[in-house]
Amino acid sequence: VNQPSVLEETGYMKAVRLTAPKHFEFVETETPTPQDGQCLIKIERVSVCGSDIRHSYGPILSEDRYPFAPGKPCHEVAGTIVESRTDGFPVGKRAIVIPSGDAGGLAEYIVSGPERIALLPDEGNLDEWLMCQPSGTVLYSCQQMPNLLGKTVLVLGQGSIGLSFTMITSRMGARTVIGADLLDNRLEKSIEMGATHTINPSRDEIGQAVLEITN
Template sequence: MKAGQLTGYRTVEVVDVPDPTFGSDEALVRINFISVCGSDMRYFSRALPENQYPLSPGQPNHECIGVIEDGGSGSFKKGDRVIVFPDNNDGLKQFLVAPADRMILIPDWGKLEHWLMCQHVGTVLYSCKRMGSVVGQNIVILGQGGIGLAFTRFLKQMGALKVIAVDYLDNRLDFARTLGADATVNCNDPQFLDTIKECTDGVGPDIVVEAAGTEESVNQGIAIAKRMGKLIHFGQMKDNVIQYDFATAFDKNLDCIFTASSRAGLMKWAVTQSVAMVEKGSLDLGPLVTHQLPFSDLQKAYDMFTDRQDDIMKVVVST
């Protein structure tokens, strides 16, 4: 079968690997689509030590959806459509083997590539649960990629008084307004911080959601949050160690909450919630998929996502 493999800095190759084998309590899933995630950039868009290349076939990716081709596990059977959580972040494969606790059943209607968006949106639902009630709160969301836009929609629906979306790409800010953002701010504007204060009556937001995953945005979040406000950490950093304005966070008595559903062991729960919302018709994730490419263009998909080309939001790759 074919698999993608990170063989060097910003270099993904399509390689041949043996077909997988599976046990009696596992299912063989034919993967139809994968989606590039921002957390993949920790490996793709930063130079790793040379001795770490190449990564194992299939890495780095964890957003996968397909159809069970053989075997079964628990309540799953051949022909079921499933979101799959690969064990080792090795989702860039035409086939994956998974036990029941690493799959979520998808209804037999709708486009698979749209259902796949439930994977990353579910992680946002977990983060929203961690931050508690937002009714009547002013909230700033730093970053309006697929993750940030999901925050914008959910937090407005959850009763936030004012949702302020921040990004450096105007097309993403335009999208945020269609999802309920009360105000949008381009962070490249020299008056960015002053504008945030004006939008929050001079005191700063009650909650700041850091969904960009950069050192700069983390410290911007600390700077703009109101005293005794909340800073929700969601974005993953490319670097393991960053400069963090601890003194300001400490002085403001900020509640800094780290929200990663996979680290909490609640990824399946979180994604199941987003699947249920789509199934009920209360959530339409199709508009997030702005680009679709074949497996042979895997390199192009990762380059487009990394460089924010062509107004990209989420790119899916058919295997």
């Protein structure tokens, strides 16, 4: 299958790259060209992973690490296929993409093979579908856990990963799911995602609070 691209044939695209700690710059770079068995995806949504902040954005790395390749660091990406050279991945389908090699998500377009593309339904908000990428990591972790039926689970932190743990463990049969965070708005969302109890350690000593909840 060789479906045509809707990309304007300028040959270049805009991208962002990390050039120093917490410093990004916009650059113009060549638009990648898909080979046989690959797709070209127009990136429409990205999210920032905590590992990017911890390992790339924030710390001061050695000078030889800078600048990063255009588009990096960013690996949580969703968009629309605009050119396809492989069966089963038609132009116009939305997808989550996991970048590989020197590719990064902070760019207008990315090339990927089908092994790193997850097609999405036509309906639904792409912002929400993108969260399947980090939530998939949480799901894999939960699958390594023992049977949670009737158990108590404490989830420390209710950011995107913590909320995913809260949601999934509650659906795995945990009787009590406790979400802990310093921000009350996150604790409110924690209840929506399945927590039976919440703790704000800035107000309550967490160990004592857990003992009171679990008797």
